[in-house]
Amino acid sequence: DTEVTQTPKHLVMGMTNKKSLKCEQHMGHRAMYWYKQKAKKPPELMFVYSYEKLSINESVPSRFSPECPNSSLLNLHLHALQPEDSALYLCASSQAAEASGTTDTQYFGPGTRLTVL
Amino acid sequence: AQTVTQSQPEMSVQEAETVTLSCTYDTSESDYYLFWYKQPPSRQMILVIRQEAYKQQNATENRFSVNFQKAAKSFSLKISDSQLGDAAMYFCAYRTFHDMGGSNYKLTFGKGTLLTVNP
Numbered sequence: 001d002t003e004v005t006q007t008p009k010h011l012v013m014g015m016t017n018k019k020s021l022k023c024e025q026h027m028g029h030r031a032m033y034w035y036k037q038k039a040k041k042p043p044e045l046m047f048v049y050s051y052e053k054l055s056i057n058e059s060v061p062s063r064f065s066p067e068c069p070n071s072s073l074l075n076l077h078l079h080a081l082q083p084e085d086s087a088l089y090l091c092a093s094s095q096a097a098e099a100s101g102t103t104d105t106q107y108f109g110p111g112t113r114l115t116v117l
Numbered sequence: 118a119q120t121v122t123q124s125q126p127e128m129s130v131q132e133a134e135t136v137t138l139s140c141t142y143d144t145s146e147s148d149y150y151l152f153w154y155k156q157p158p159s160r161q162m163i164l165v166i167r168q169e170a171y172k173q174q175n176a177t178e179n180r181f182s183v184n185f186q187k188a189a190k191s192f193s194l195k196i197s198d199s200q201l202g203d204a205a206m207y208f209c210a211y212r213t214f215h216d217m218g219g220s221n222y223k224l225t226f227g228k229g230t231l232l233t234v235n236p
Contacts, residue, residue, distance in 0.1 A: 031222060040206070040231075041228070041229075042226030042227065043224075048223075055222065088160055092162075094222075104150075105152070105164055105167055106224060107164065108154075108162035110159070111161065113160070
């Protein structure tokens with residue numbers, strides 16, 4: 001099973017709202033990722049968690065706050081977003097480098113389409 | 118730093134015919150992975166095929182195959198017997214093999230090729 005699930009599929013929020021995106025995988029992967037993707041562009045890496053610890057933060061604004069409560073779940077908390085943050089947010093998972101020496105293939109979820117008004 | 122170039126922003130193919138998408142990359146490393154991902158209008162990034170640089174044999178997955186030319190740093194994707202469901206944005210991606218300060222978590226993507234399949 002190579003399934004990564006994400007909820008919600010669509011989200012519309014105002015600039016003063018607080019919302020969360022959720023991601024779940026049951027492949028036993030210990031690395032999980034958040035990406036942001038604008039239309040007709042490749043995904044841009046935001047955060048990487050390895051063994052539930054933040055491994056990479058690509059200088060993402062603090063209005064995006066990731067959380068990895070356990071090995072299967074990854075959240076992205078959103079607060080005070082700007083209209084330019086409207087995008088497709090993709091979650092992915094893979095083996096962790098510490099386990100195998102290499103991270104192997106990343107498997108992506110279907111994404112959350114976020115619109116900030 | 119590694120770069121990935123997809124020189125064809127858009128391509129089209131007739132149903133049942135063959136199409137080749139090009140990808141070139143620049144790296145000084147000897148060990149790495151290369152991937153082709155497909156992203157249909159439904160949005161999900163789907164792995165099409167993967168190639169380990171240390172393997173000389175070209176990867177194949179059903180109607181999808183690659184032509185991996187390591188010396189030329191070229192990694193093209195051939196789709197045979199094209200189907201309407203193959204219509205999508207295709208991204209070529211590179212990842213380093215070894216763990217160097219977390220860099221092997223990072224995928225370097227090309228800008229993508231939008232493939233249209235005509236009935």
